[in-house]
Amino acid sequence: MATLTLPVEEKKKGTEQEALITGAEAIAIACKLANVDVVTAYPIRPYDTVMQYISQLVADGEMDCEYIVAEGEHSQFEIVKHASVCGARVFCGSSGVGWMYAMEALTVTPALRIPLIAMVGNRALDDPGAFGVEHNDALAVRDLGWMLTWVDSAQEALDTALIAYRVAEDRRMFVPLAISCDGAFLTHSQALVKIPTAEQVKKFLPAYNRGDLLLHPDNVISVAPQVNEDWVMEIRRQNFAVTEIACDVIREVYAEFEKTFGRKYGNPFFEEYMTEDAEVVLLGMGTLSTPVKVAIRKMREQGKKVGFVRLRWFRPFAGKEIGKCLERFKAIGVLDRDFSFGSPDLSGVVATEVRSAMYSNSKTRPPVIGFIGGLGGREVTVPDVESMTDIVFQAAQGKAQPLTQWIGLRG
Amino acid sequence: MGQLFAVEVIYRGVFQKTLAKNITRDIVLAAHNEGKLGISFGRYGDAPERNGIPAKSFAIVANDELTLEAGMAQYEPKQVDLTLVLDDTLCKGGESWAWYGLQPVHHALKPGHTLIVISLEDAPTLLKSIHRREEPYKLGIMKGITSFSGMWVFKDDHTDVRVLGAIAKALPEVFSLKSVEQFINEKLKSAAKVTSARNAFERFTTVPVKAGQGNPEVPFAFEKPGWEDMRSAVSIKGQPQGGPYPDPATGKVGGFRPARNELFKKYSTRTLRPVINFSTCTKCTLCWLNCPDASFDVTPEGTYDANLEACCGCGVCEEVCPVKDCVHMVNESEFHDNKSQWEAFRNDKDAYLKWLESTIEKAEPIEKRSHGFRYRGQYAEQVPEALEIAKKG
Incomplete structure (x- = not known):
C-alpha cells in the first residue's frame, strides 16, 4: 500500500512544511489544522478520498475528532447540522448524486445558520453513472443560501478550507459553505503544497463561538419550529442579510489570511490571467484553468490578445466586481462545465450569471458567448480553448455567433 | 365594481x-x-x-x-x-x-x-x-x-x-x-x-x-416582530423555569408554576375543562405527570391546579386520576373565565365546593364521554333530536 505523504509539522514546530498531496488530502489536512470536532462520512467517488485521508489522520493519532460514518448522505449532513448547533466545528462532503441525496438536509442548513464546511468532489449527476467532473452537483444549491467556491489547485484547496471556516463561522455569516474540487483533476492528483503550522492556523482561526444560538442546557432555545405564512419572509430576509455582506466578510478574511500566512490571492472573487491588455477574455471555474492558461500563452505568442478570468466564488457572486472587470473587453467567452437546460440563451449556469451581472454592473454590452464543455470529466484540450477563443474574437469583430456552443462534442 | x-x-x-x-x-x-x-x-x-x-x-x-x-x-x-x-x-x-x-x-x-x-x-x-x-x-x-x-x-x-x-x-x-x-x-x-x-x-x-x-x-x-427583531437561525428562546407562588389565603409561598409562552395560549382549542376537587386530591402527581401540555400548577399546598390559560381540555388528567370525584371534565359552555380554581377554593372553600357540586352535576360520567363530545354516543342520540328541532324550531 502506498504510504500517505503526511506533513510532520508537530515534529518541526514553527516551520512551514511542503508535501506532495492531492486536493482532497489538502482539505483533510486543513480539517486537522482547523481542529475540526465532528466529521461525518459516507463514501462516494471522488469525495471519498477526503474521508479516507481524515480517517487515516484519526487512526494515526494526528487528529482528534468524532468521526462518524453515516448510513447515507442525508444523515451525514443531518448529523453535522445538529453537531454544529451544539457548538462543534464540523466537516463533511459528498459528490454528484450523493450530494443530491442529502438535498433536504442541504436546504435547511442556511436557514438554521449552520457554518458547515463541505467539500464537493464535483461529479456528473447520474444517469449515466459516471465518475468524471461536472459542476451541476454543487450548483444545485446555488439559490438556497450556501456559499460556493471553486478551487483549482491543492494549495488553494487547503488555503480556501481555512478561509472557509473563518468566513462561515463569522457571527455575521453563520451559513454553510461548499468547496468544490473537480473530480480526478484535483481530488486525485498530487501537487506540492505548503502546509502552514498549527500555530499559524490557531492565530488565524478563532474558536467557533455560536453565542446565543448555541443549543445547550445553559442556553435553552428551540430550533427549527414549524411556522406558517406569517414568518417565512422574515426568516428569508435574515438569510438575505448574510448575502448582502458576504463579499465584504470574504474580502476581510483574505486580507487576514495574507497577513498571517503571507500567500497572496489578490482579488478573492476571481483570478485574472493576462487580462491587462486583453481584447477578449475567457471565463470559467475550476481546473480547466490549466489548459486555458497554456492555450493563452500559446495564443499570446501568436499575437492574440486574450486573457482569462477564473471565478473563485460563485456564491456570493461578486456581480459588481465582475461586471466592472468584464466591461473593458470586446467580447467574453464563458466556459461552463455544467448545463442549465432551458435557460435563457440555453447557456450554462455561469454564462447566464455573467450576462445578468453585466446587465446591471457594466457600462458596456460586449457579446457574451457561452461554451459548454468538459462535461462528465471530458478533457478540455488546448485546441478546444484555441477554437473557443477564435469564436470570441469573431464576436468581438461584430460577426454574429450563436450564444451557446458545445465544445469537444463528437459530431 | x-x-x-x-x-x-x-x-x-x-x-x-x-x-x-x-x-x-x-x-x-x-x-x-x-x-x-x-x-x-x-x-x-x-x-x-x-x-x-x-x-x-x-x-x-x-x-x-x-x-x-x-x-x-x-x-x-x-x-x-x-x-x-x-x-x-x-x-x-x-x-x-x-x-x-x-x-x-x-x-x-x-x-x-x-x-x-x-x-x-x-x-x-x-x-x-x-x-x-x-x-x-x-x-x-x-x-x-x-x-x-x-x-x-x-x-x-x-x-x-x-x-x-x-x-x-x-x-x-x-x-x-x-x-x-x-x-x-x-x-x-x-x-x-x-x-x-x-x-x-x-x-x-x-x-x-x-x-x-x-x-x-x-x-x-x-404584534409580530420585524425581521431584524426576530432571533436568527429559526430559533426561539426557551421559557425560564418558573417557580413558587403565593397561597392567596395565607400568603405562604410554595409549589411550582412553570413559565409558559405568553404569546401562544392554545386554550381556545378546549371544549371541555377539568374541574378539580382539591379536598379529595391525594397529591399523587399523576395528572401533573401525564398532562401533555404541562398545564398543571403545583399549588403551595401540594395539590394540582389545571392552569386554564394552558389547558387544551384533552381530559387525560381525568382518565389517570385514581380518586373518585376529584377531576371531572365539564363542557366549556358552563364557564366564562379562566380564573384559577385553586385560588377560588382557598379564598372560600365552602362556596367553591358548592359551586363544584353544581358544576360537575352537568358533567357526564367519563365512561360515557368521548373527546370532542359531551358524552360518548351523544351525537347519534342527538341527531334525531336535531332533526326534530329543525322541523319544529
Missing part, C-alpha cells in the same frame, strides 16, 4: 371541516342560481387542523367576474357580511396557530351585520362569552347541537341546509330562499332538506347587540 359578499365560517378542526366546507360550497352554488359567481376556500394557514383547533372557511360571492377577482385578491376577507360559528364554545374567541392572539368571533364582521351561532343557549348566555365591540351588530341563534355532519362516521343532520335558510333571511342580497330550494332540489335532491331550509328561514330571528355589550375581557393580542 359590483356587489361583493363574504361569509366567514368559524369551526372546530378537524371534526367540522367537512361541514364548514360543505356550507361555504353550498353558499356559492345557491348564489350561482341567481347568476352570481363565487369561490369557496379554507384558510390553509390553520392546518394542520388538529383536534379542536379553531379554523375558518370562507365563501365569497359577487355579481360579476371583476368584482369576484377583487374579492379573491386577498388571502382571507378582512371584512365579512356574515359570520357563522359552528360550535358555541368558540364564542369565547379562537386562537389557531395561524391567528396570533385570541380572535373574537366577530372580528371581521361589518357593523350592523349578522353573527349566526349554532347553539342551544340563549343570547344573554352567549354574550357572556362573545367579546364586546364598538360597533353594533345582530346576533342570530340557530338552535341546534354542535354538528359534526359530513364527517366520516356521522350522519347528516341538515345543519348545512338550515344554515342556508338562515343566511337567506339574514343576507337576502346573497341569495333568496327560492335559490336555496332550487339548489337543494337540483344538487342534494332531498325534499326533507328543502323543508329544513324553509323552516330555518321562517324561524330565524336576530337580536340587536349594542356597542359595548358582551364579554368585557380584552382578548390577548401581540
